[in-house]
Amino acid sequence: MFDKYLIVDDSLRATPDGFAFDAKLGYYRGIGLSMIEDLAITLDGEAIPRDAVRFDEGEGPITLDGMETAYDRRWGFGAVATISVVTGTPLEAGEHALTLTERLRVSYLPFPSLNSDAKTLSVAA
Numbered sequence: 001m002f003d004k005y006l007i008v009d010d011s012l013r014a015t016p017d018g019f020a021f022d023a024k025l026g027y028y029r030g031i032g033l034s035m036i037e038d039l040a041i042t043l044d045g046e047a048i049p050r051d052a053v054r055f056d057e058g059e060g061p062i063t064l065d066g067m068e069t070a071y072d073r074r075w076g077f078g079a080v081a082t083i084s085v086v087t088g089t090p091l092e093a094g095e096h097a098l099t100l101t102e103r104l105r106v107s108y109l110p111f112p113s114l115n116s117d118a119k120t121l122s123v124a125a
Contacts, residue, residue, distance in 0.1 A: 002026045006100050006117035008080060012091075014123050018052070019043070019091035020084040026102050026115025030077045033062070033070040037112060038103040039083060044096055054084040093125035 003026055011022035023039075025031065039055060041048040054061040057075045061084065067073075075081055083100070099118040106113045 002028065003115050003117050006102065006115060007098060007119045007121070009119070010121065012096060012098060012121035012123055014091040014093070015084060016090060018085045018087035018089070019123070020082055021098060021100075021121070022080045023083050023100055024080060025075050025077055026117075027104055027106065027113060028077055030079075031075055031104055031106070033057070033067040033073040033075060035105045035107075036064075036067055036075070036102065037105055038101070039064060040099075040101040040103070041083070041085060042097075042099045043085070043091075048085050052086045054086065055081060056084070057081040091123055093123050095120055095122050 005024050006026050008022035008024065013020055039053055041053060050064050053064050055067060057079060059073055062070060097120050101114060101116040104113040
């Protein structure tokens with residue numbers, strides 16, 4: 001339902017050690033970080049390793065493994081979070097195909113909630 005809004009338009013940017021982009025939650029009620037099972041990212045068709053991903057909803061960056069026990073942190077519906085990827089080198093300028101799949105554990109669903117978005121975004125030179 002909210003999948004087309006997961007990746008914030010025009011938010012892809014190079015960082016000194018990789019890249020970052022802004023994202024929103026695809027679940028309408030907000031969720032504790034410990035209930036986010038995975039944030040799967042691909043860039044230009046290449047899957048990003050889980051251990052290279054960092055998440056920051058405003059409380060400071062945290063790894064996906066660290067989120068498993070982040071019981072006191074929450075990602076609210078409509079709130080923008082920054083997702084950073086550490087690759088060792090800055091992302092090159094130009095257009096890039098980016099996908100994000102959020103795998104969420106929702107208390108009343110007997111299966112994981114999967115929300116996906118794909119966009120082509122540009123990084124300025």
